[in-house]
Amino acid sequence: MNGAGSPSRHERRAIVLVLGAGPAAAVSTRLVDGVVMAIATFVVLAGVSLLLPLVRRGIQRDDAVGPGPTAPPAVLWGALLISSCLTALVELALNALMPAESARLGIYVPLIAVSMLTMGRVDELALCPSPARALAPTLGVGAAYAALLVIVALAREVLGSGTITLGRTTSLGILADDPARAFGLAAGALICLGYLAAALRLLPGSRARSDGGER
Amino acid sequence: MKGTPLFPRADIVPPDENLVPRGAPIVNAAVPSTAVIPLLQHEGPPARCVVRPGEHVREGMVIGKADGPLSANVHSSIPGTVREILPVEMPGGSVDAVVIDLGGEFDRSGRPRVSRTWEALSRLDLLSRVQAAGIVGLGGSLLPTHLKLATAPGAGVEVCVANGVDCEPSLSADNALMREKGAEIAEGLRICGRLLGARRLVIAVSEEEDDLPGMFERVFRAKDMACDVVVLPARYPYGHEQLVMAAVNGSAPGVEPGATPGKVLNVATLHAIYEAVVLDRPMIERVLTVTGDAVAQPRNLKVRVGTRVGDLFDECGGFTRPPARVVLGGPMRGSALPSLEAPVTKGTAGVVALSRAGAGPCAAYPCIRCGLCVEACPWGLVPVRLYKLIRQGRAGHAESEGLSRCTECGCCAFACPSNIPLVTELRAGKRAAAEAKHG
């Protein structure tokens, strides 16, 4: 939990465990969707990590701190409330600024609140004493998740549609005529995520572990 | 009269490689000019050497005394002078051996045989004769035989079985011995039946040897002996004690041999018991098979213990092509020899020279999950699963899935298309499980 050292570990965990893979698989078929989703998630994450430590004192009773590294229920509820509010704000903003994009992303923007929980950030944020110490790892996670969405979206759009959509749609010649549509399906997202997870294991310092290998 | 039990598994039929022709006579091998007699030819501690270099020994004289109850006496197989006592390389490791140069007169060979009656002897007398002769289980166990026979009568040994199914494919020494020494083997079986107090005597022979059941029935009639003949399929590993016992009982294999009310003795052991008890001859020679595709004339030889393995091949016309590996024992369970200098021991049922390199020591390909090992295992184990558990360091778990029932018969490794050394790994797994239990 000591701030500066942990981001890299968290980033990897978010990807290796394929946390938040639902929205990633669902929305990352066009580059622009990936980018918008990444920004939205990043904003919500940053907001929660700033706000939650501020209000924590108010809602947490000292005697309620459990023995293990888990936050008391009151704080978890608070975190969920804050992230839901922020998500609603982001959704409204998106609706106002980019109505077409908002319609495409549909339910997946509100789902950010759920992704927050599944990414395991809420639990850790709730234990952080100050906004400053919460922000560093959270920004790391947010950046990693954003990068993941953008990479997966780019790969899937190029292979699965033969185009690159960011502002305007660029067609990629022969790939656009007959693209490998399998990459546009959820299975394509899982394949991309799998290779990303494998690539992260190759990074120096990652805890690549061998599990005996044979089933 | 006899049923041939068919286990759904145990289906290894190794390729016939230059076998000894059926019914070929046993050939007496030449007496070696130098005998190298290891002091460890049995399970348990080595015998204690009781001769010094330069000492003259007679044929059949004790040169190594049993050191403890699990050890067995070792005798000189030739008359002569002890040259030296030095370690020799045997498959299990380095073993001290007495080197004897031939010289002097033969006390027994070539002299008329004096047979003694044994019916009047007491149980203890009989047992001590077996013990003094240094007889060990020749079916592969190599445990001193008097221990097996020492069960008190009334301890519930129901049946005493003479196992005439050769312990390995392509070996036929036991079959040859039965053909030539049927009466002696029957007598040996009678001695053992008496020692064990067995109510029923059975002899198990292989399906392929279709003349043996009739021959034995004539022998039993002549001796006025009540003994059944059970015919087993000519497949490996039917010669295994547990499968023989299961066939005799009509029960499932895999029950510990101690749990079934019966004892199984190899026919070569029974012949040795007969010679020890009736002829007062210690275990100094044995019948073994020399075979393999590199051998010119495969034969069953009667060989003195301590004869150099290389000499046996000379006895069989030498090699037709250079041998890639020479195996002491049979092709499924035997040990590859480092050199042809190794001596024959009591337990050597065969010597196989193979021209092809055959299976290497390591896996040639990954496991393709074909399941052939599962079908090959006579005990119904799942070798591939045990192998993977052991490779994952979970030998204890493998134990709970039946690892301890593995007899290392080699069927799974024989059948594996990827040449995975299953037997070696499973053996290592048993060791690891035992270490985990004791430490």
Place this chain on the structure above:
Amino acid sequence: MAERSREARLLQAPAPHSRTSLSTPVLAWIVAASLVPALAWGIALFGLPAALVCGTALVAAVLAEALTTIPFGRFTLADGSAVLTGLLVGMFMPAGVPLGIPAAASFFGLVVVKQTFGGLGRNWMNPAVGGVLFALVSWSVSMTHWVALPGGLAVPPLESLRAALAAGTSAGGPLSALNAGGYVFSAVDAAVVGWVNAHLPSFLGAGLQRGTFDVLVGIVVGPTGAVSAPLLAAGAVLLASRGIIRWEIPVAYLGVFVILVLLLGGPAAGRPLHPGGALFQLLSGSLILGAFYAATDPVTSPLVRTGRWAYGVALGALTFLLRSFGSVGDGVVASIALGNTLVPLIDRATVPSRPGARGRARPELPPGGAA
């Protein structure tokens, strides 16, 4: 001492010293060889396009295997599995697909499905099935680029039947439906059926329908390697008799499929398949090729016999469902891919964890017992 130098070359290896002649590469090469007659039949029917598609799939498979192993210091082409995958990919394809598709399918199968998971023995889906499924999902339109037989239509009978049934044809069986729908069968078929009908004793009934000979022998439009059911089945029977492929899987697979077609193929189930058409369904699409050669891949099928029965049953049911209601090709490739994912579960349920406890290895004694 000259002898010593000779002995120094004696191999030191653990027992057993003798072993089966069926090594892993031998198995793969034998299976690959047994596919060749059916492949040759398909190429003879469809000509150069079929040869090009199959050649591309094969070359792509070999290249993909080489590129993923040789840079890592391994050489695995000799084990034959990549060649087998390439052959199968080409054989599952229509003859008229753009050549990029077999190449991509082989590449996907070898790189993503096989080598990513650790190569031979570690893949949990058959590489050929994975590659073809990838192609079917990605290029569903191009994967219907069939090559017509001389004078015929460029549509496989199965697709034609589907269209006829959708249009409301309700003749007595699949062949009559096809004939009513105007499907064109070959001249050879006309001659053979005509001759048989002319010489068949009249008491045997109405006689053969047009198309019987074509469907039986494989003079129809279909995946290049899958049209000749007799050649595939003959090769498979040879392999199964030597224990190279396991007969339990195709027997359960095809058996359950036929039973389901007979029981549920009628109007009651919304007429997904034509009633009375079990033989036609059996010989259509890539069912025979899939059941005998893709489903029996040992790496992606269960370890023990009971598991193989269960696996075959699951495949038969899945193929029936996917062929009736699915949209991915004729349902065979998709159902084998799905079945592959079930294999670990089947193994968990069927591989005995305490062998012998249920008396599995009980000897079968003749009545009266031993002796």
